[in-house]
Amino acid sequence: MDEEPGLRARRRAQTRHDIAAAAAALFARQGVAQVTAAQIADAAGVSLRTFYRYFDTKEQAVAPVLEIGAARWQELLASADGEARAAISAAIDEVLTVDGPDAAEQMLGIRPLLRALTDDTELRAVWHRVNHDSEELICGIIAEHEGWASDRLRARLLAVAATDAIRIGLEEWAASEAGTTGAGSPAQLARLAFDVLAPR
Template identity: 60%
Template sequence: MKRKIFPYSRIMQNRTGLMSRRKAATAGEIATEAARLFSERGVAQVTAAEIAEASGVSLRTFYRYFPTKEDAVAPVLEIGAARWQAALEEAEEEPAAAIPAVLAAQLTPETPEEAEGLARMRPLLRALAEDRELRAVWHRVNHESEERLVALISERGERDRLAARVLAAAATEAIRIGLEEWSRSTAGVRGTGSPAALAARAYAALAPKR
């Protein structure tokens, strides 16, 4: 399974959507700097102006892309969801059978660079508990990811929409819980207590039994 955890800018350039490649790259750069500053100093100690300056854009430009400083990290948080959904779409098995292996692969870094990048997410995830606005962005990203998963699971053959929603919710919540619990611990990015291990435990508890 192919996947990349970092760098953010390269992945963002592949998620052009309604934005041009140039706009996607700028949004990715702003998101990367916002995540870095939040991780280093804490959300409350960082202003939108400081994120803009670190990104090399004006404050006016910043607000053309993001309504608040917390929203600026949304692209960073969305990357993981987009990456693992793409892997699930490529899996040969039906979604219910493929999800455990896909989750494990996507949350386990392969290279030192990927491991370092995942480790850098820990302070940002820890900040969720202290910042309501950042937590709202995180929950919104997860909800949107869940909705995309429902569509993907339905396209892959699950005709019962309720069943598709339950499966999508289980997968999304497993990732969210796994990452949040890992961020609160001192566990590494691999092995016992890692995001992959915790997400696997959560999914086993949440997934519908078949």
């Protein structure tokens, strides 16, 4: 008997997550250039054929990790009350504020990937695609939230400010030795960037 569609979708999502987590861990330990797709597949407990059903390249395998709470970020904006700028500031705080050791470990695990962007053009392309896709989704959410259906430019500018604030905050944090909370943390830097890019 075939699996229910919901169960299949959950299993596919779990497999995708497992591959992404394995890729991120290997990249962090060995460096992107030293890791092969076959090693990632082996670490994730899947065949190489299965790996390529989910991702075209080893760099693309870390896209789910680099999304860094994008789904939660979009959900917060879509359900927010009040004006969009305030909702974006609140969402930055909620998504990037690290609460507890597990969250800190997860954030610190992303740091080597972000540092590798400088030297790996394919990984950098994945990062830019992740950010572009998020920007497009946020633009639609903002346009609907603010009633700006006929003013896409205005919605897009705010979406760009929001997305770039998070991107820049994470990149600057990764290049430093700052911790995951307090001064120099991803949340603090992203809030600062958003205030500069979208002043009140």
